Every structure is written in structure tokens, then in C-alpha cells.
Amino acid sequence: MSTSTLVLQQIVNGVSLGSVYVLLAVGFTLSMGVLKLLNIAHGHFYMLGAYLVYSFAHLAGLGYWPAVLLAIPSTFLIGALVHLAGIKPLHGKGYLAPVLSTLAIAFLMESVALLVWPGTVRLIDTPYNYVTYSLAGVSFTEQRLLTFVAALALTAGLYFFLQRTKIGKALRATTQNEDSAELVGVNTGSMRLFALGLSAALAGAAGGLIGPLFAISPGIGLTALFKALVVVLLGGLGSIAGAVLGGFLLGLFEAFFGGFVNAAWTPVATFVLIIIILVVRPRGLFGREELE
């Protein structure tokens, strides 16, 4: 392959990967903003989504898209449950306790996953994996294209939801000033519950969309969390636009680093990136404020 084709190939890979990262990060930034919480279990909802789609598609015999459509509200419900059981009781007890709770919940989810889906890694197989397109010498499967489109559609949908609907605005208000939101009549408790469910659903969607592209195992939850962290740090905590930009940047960074430098070291490079960002510009590209 010529260099320019190689570069294009990495761009395509990076962009399709990035679109999923965007989805993952947007959910994370949502839960961070509304709940002021570092949800360590966020990546595990991603893992859960992937496994649910696998179960619905392969074990229950549904098609791929119905499986995804079913997995999203399922993850939402599980997220809501997690909030009620593990996060809400700790509201107002400092920032540390809820974070520790999410750590425990992450372990719990991973243990349950090991129990319910034991053994080796799974792969979600879809008919789209077998159709390939070619553009300017670069090839990609139909699945990649669909994943990209779906991720973007969901992100756009979320954006409009937050900007145009009453509940969306209430969520934004809660993010910006929780007390004031309560005082104008927003039920901030419900907002927090909804936000966590929504962020879980988005993470689950991301997992379901990426499932056909990579193998899934319970360990991917933690990795997904780190990816979300990098994106949110890059783009700025609390900013959707930042998450979008950051997601694609990370996708491209990983694609290029993996393709041109050394694939094995990509995870380490990502972590080094986190530290660099935290040192140089913790608020990221579009960050509003430093979160306590």
C-alpha cells in the first residue's frame, strides 16, 4: 500500500473508532456534569451493552439492530438501578464516597459478567461484517460504516434533546447550578437518576455498536473507562462539543499510533496522553471549569 493510502486507511479506522468513543464519552460527560461523579463503572455499562447485544442477537436469535434497540433501554434500566442502590444513598456525603461506590459496582458488574457469560471472548457477528466497500483504495466493511452512522445519529439526537427539550434543558441547568435548578422547580433528584440511566444507555449503545468490530470480554469495561476519560479530558469536562472533538482525536491518535508506531504500546501511550493533558491543560479544549 502506498503511504497516502495507508494514511487514508488509518483515517477511516480512526474516524469510525472515534465515533464510538464520542458516544462513550458523551455519556460519561453527562454523568459527570449532572451528578458531579467520576463513574468508574461507566465502562462496564459499555461492556454490558456489548454482552447484551451478543445475547439478544446470538442467544435469543434477534437480528442485530433489534438487539441493539433492546439493549439500550435495558442498560438504561440497569443504570437507573445502580443509581438507586449505590449512588443516591451517598448523595451529599462528599465526592469520594460515590466514587468508591462506583468502583465497587464496577467490580460487581465484572463478576456478574464472568458468571453469566463464562469462558472466552465472544464476537458479535453480523451480516454487515461481510460486505466491503472500497473508496480511493481504502476498504472498510459495511459494519464500520453503519456503526459510524449510528453513533453519529445517537450523538446528534442527544444534542438536540439537550438543547431543545424541556427535560434536556433541565439537565443542563442541573449541571450548571444544582441549587438554582432545584429552586426553579426542577426535581434534581430525578434528573440525577435520569442522567445516570441515560449515560449508561449511551455507553451500552457504544458497546453494542463496537461489538461486531472487536472481540468482547469482561475486561473491556475498564479499558473503555480509560478511553472515555481521555476523550473527556481532551475535550473538556462538561462539554459535548469537546467530547465530539476529543472522541475523534483519540480515535485518530490510536489508529495512527497503532498503525505507524507500535500497536502493543497503544494503551500505554493513551495513559501517557492522560497525564500530559492533566499537566498541561486539565480543563481540556472546551472545558468550562475545573470540577472539584
Next chain:
Amino acid sequence: MDIELNLRTYSLIGMGVLLGLAIGLPFLLNEYWLYLSVVIIIYIILAMSLNLCLGYLGLLNLGYTAMFGVAGYITALLTIRAGLSEWIGLIAALGAIVLISLAIGSIALRLKGVYFILVMVAFLGICGGTAVSASGITGGSSGLGRLPIPSIMGLEFSTTFKYYYLALVILLICLYVVYRLVNSRVGRAMIAVRDNEDLANSQGINPLRYKMIGFVTTGLLAATAGWLYAHFVRFIDPSVLGFSMLFDTAFAVLVGGAGTLGGPIVGSLFVVIVPQLLGKIPVENIEAIRYIIFTVLLVVTIVRMPQGIWGWLKARYNYRYKMARFITLRNPYCLLEEDLLP
């Protein structure tokens, strides 16, 4: 999470009994439980390390297992590849951890809350990733094996029985160091920084300095535990930098009681002994189930009993502790509520 009262309020007899028990234990236990006892001691030291950061400094430092692993790898590399003595391994590991802690600390400790957690998580990730990827040096996923058995002046700690005493001595040294640290001016400064950094700052306490002291000490404790572990198990691989170690010791600290001296001990006992007892139950998948039980316990503890088992016991049975608790809750905390608002 409060100051522990001076040990003198406990009857010295009680301490003596415990010590005697600890010394006499190897004579009472079989090989299997003796092995576990050494593991418990290692866990206690590691839990103490997290406890120092979390309980006394209020920092969720998730990188302590990284220090544990790095120390283990350093001593492994020096003793296996370079053929040096295990004691050089110990000194080198401790020294390296001090340097690494200073380096990472200077970045991380300047950052607030969430960002600090992230840096430490990233640090853990880098160590883990490097351990796996730099397989030429670290042996990759297969790890490094056959570390030498420590010996002093010809006396080899070759049996579990003997190793137990080595570990016990090291544990007692660590306990003493932490006890002295926590009850000293330095310790009180750390607690002041934990409770209200700005207030401490205005009283002339440099938060960064004391955080750094605590942070480096945390690293040293973790490194000690790492060295003990490496020469006991005589094998090291990337799993030491993984989730399970992190979870077990975090559980030990939180359920045992953060911010107390006895908490990590109680917690570590729990974390090692209970799974063993559960293992006797002839149910399939008992491993995964025990994780589920433990995580549920952890969540319940955080919600209902955040001071941990030891903290709860202390509050119930020691009225002097209760008084101290009341007094240590700062006066300005309440009345200057308006000032606390951003």
C-alpha cells in the same frame, strides 16, 4: 474518618496478648494456614499503604498497587537478571519508589479531587501496560520467576515458618512507623490538610509538603509489601498490577476502617480468611459469587457504615473516642457554612 487515640488508652495487656498470639501462631497452624498468614501480613502492609493516603490524607490513590508491582519487578530484575542480593533489591526498590513517588506526586498532588484520581489511574495503567508490553525486560505476560529466598547471615528464610517471622518483623516495623507518623506533628498536619486544605494553609501548613510526605510513605509501604510478596511467592507477573489486588486491599481498608490503625488489619483478615471459608462450600462458580458478595458488602459498608468495622467498634466501646470525635469536628465547619459555599 478520625484520629485514633493514643494507644496508651488501650490496656497494654491486650496488646501484649495479641503480640504473643502473633508470635506463637506458627506453632499452632498447619502449612496451609501458615501460608495464608504470610499473605495476610502482606495484605496488611499494602492496606496500610492505601489507608495512609485514603484515611489520613483523604486522597483516593489508586496507584498504590502500581508501587507494589513496580517494587516487585525491580527486586525481581535485580536479583534474577543482575544476580544481586535480595537486600540490595529491597533498598533499590524502596529508593526507586521514593523517586517515582516524588515524580508522580509532584504532578498529581497539585491537582484537585477527580484529576488526582485520574493521574493515579493513568499511572497504574502505564505500569500495567509497560509490564505487559516491555516483554523483553519484564517477561511480558509470563512474568519473571525464581526469585531468590532472602537470607540473613547464612540463615535462609526457606520455609513458610521462617518467612512468617521475617514478614512479622517487617510488619511490626511498618506498624510502628505508621503509628509514630500518625501521632506526630506531621500526622496531625496531614489530617488538617485532609479536613480543610485552605484552613490548614492559612495556619501555615504547606499542604503540598505534607501530602507529599504521606504520598511517599504510602509508596514505601506498598513497596515493602511488594518486595515481601515477590520473595515469598518467588514469581512476579503483570497480574499484581491488576484489578483483583486493588479490589481486595481497597475492600480491606474500607470495610476494615479507613483512617484507623486497626482497620487495615481487621480488613485484611476478613479479605483473606472469608474467601477461604467460602471456598469450602461445594458450589460451582464460588469464585465469582464471592466477588459478588464482597462487592455488595462493600457498597453496603460505604452506604451504612463508612467508618468500617474497626471504626464502628471503636465508636461503640470507647467513649473517649466518641468525645475526641466530637471535638475534632471543626467548629468553623458549621457556622461558616456561608463561607464554604463557592
Next chain:
Amino acid sequence: MLEIKDLYVYYGPMCALRRIKISVAEGEVVAVIGANGAGKTTLMKTISGLLEPDRGSIEFMGREIGGMSGHSIANLGIIHIPEGRGVFPEMTVLENLEMGAYIFKDEAVTRQTIEQVYELFPVLENRRRQKAGTLSGGEQQMLAIGRGLMGRPKLLLLDEPSQGLSPLLVKNLAQTIEVLHKEHGLNILLVEQNVKMALEMADRGYVLQSGEVILEDSASALLENEVVREAYLGV
């Protein structure tokens, strides 16, 4: 309409408010004055539902509201304009005002109320597409009050509205509050460090010190009161 009896509020193990007895009748402007740390904001937050009382009762229009959640109390007609303005910084002025009417469903009345707010504070109309965080202190105060008005309050709780404002702005503020009271018939409970301004506007006043009410009288009497003059007016 507002009756607070024997109220105790604890912050952790410490007592922030003790034996509080305050009332606001229909058509009144009541001021609560005191120094920093006296408990004024705690009082407001407890009335508006952000904090829970530990003992005592708070009755609004005959109904016990102590312990109710903030959004429920807002629904009842008590609108709290918090200390420090509390605007939504990333939302535009217009969006802030719209949020003020969150509990209402009829768009038409909301539009009308916005027009009324613009009449009261023309500068808000000029800046309606600006992000609230970029407004000056005085403008944010106007926005906060405007947003509060959008909630169609029966009782308005104003927490230190003069904070951070220049003397000229404080004068404007005082005039605005007068207008709100006289022309729009709003009941107002005002908490202030600026004792002079507060007592000049109010009908009655309470002096709060270290969590307790130490004086209660008509506003004019308080202005003449020895203790008040020495401690708070620096006379």
C-alpha cells in the same frame, strides 16, 4: 402567610439555627439582618427546601412545608433567589428566564411574564441572547430577580441581593424591590448584610446573631435601636 416556629437547624453536630420564630404576613416586606456566619443563608435555604429542619415548624399559607423538597416548595409559590445570584452561566439570558417558568405549562403566560420582566429590566432584553455567565454582577442580579419573577411567586426570598454591587446599583436594586412590592404586591423576605438598605425597605425586621433571633421590631424602630446602630450601622 409564612410562620416559622421554634426552628432548629443543625449542620452536622453543630447548631446553625436555634429557636427561630419569624413570620411574614400578607403584604409585608420583612428583613432579617445579621453578620456573616449568623445563619441567614441557612435560614433561607431551610425555608426554600434546600436544607431540612431538625426541629420546629415552617408553615406557609397554613401548610407545613418543613422538610419538603426544594422543587416542591417552589411549586407552592415560594421563590428563593439565592446568594451570589445563582444564574445558569452557560445558558442565555432568555434561557435562564425560561427556566424560571419551568413549573408552568402555559407558554402564552410565560411569554407575557417575560415581556413584563423586560419592562422592569430593559438591559435583560438587550442581552437576551448572551450567556448569563458573561453578564456583570448587577446584570446577573437583575437576571436572578427576573428569573425568580418568572416563577410567579407568592413569597419572594431574597438572599443578600446587594452583595457585590456598587452603591448606585444597590440604590437601583432598592427601588426595584419597592416597585415589586408596591405595584406587584409581592411579599418579600429579605436577608441582608447591608442593614441600612434592608431596614429602609422593610416593614419589620429581625436581627440574627449566631443562629438566634436577638431582636424583633418594626423596621423604623430597629433603625433607631442602640444595639443595631452600634453593631451594624457603625454609628
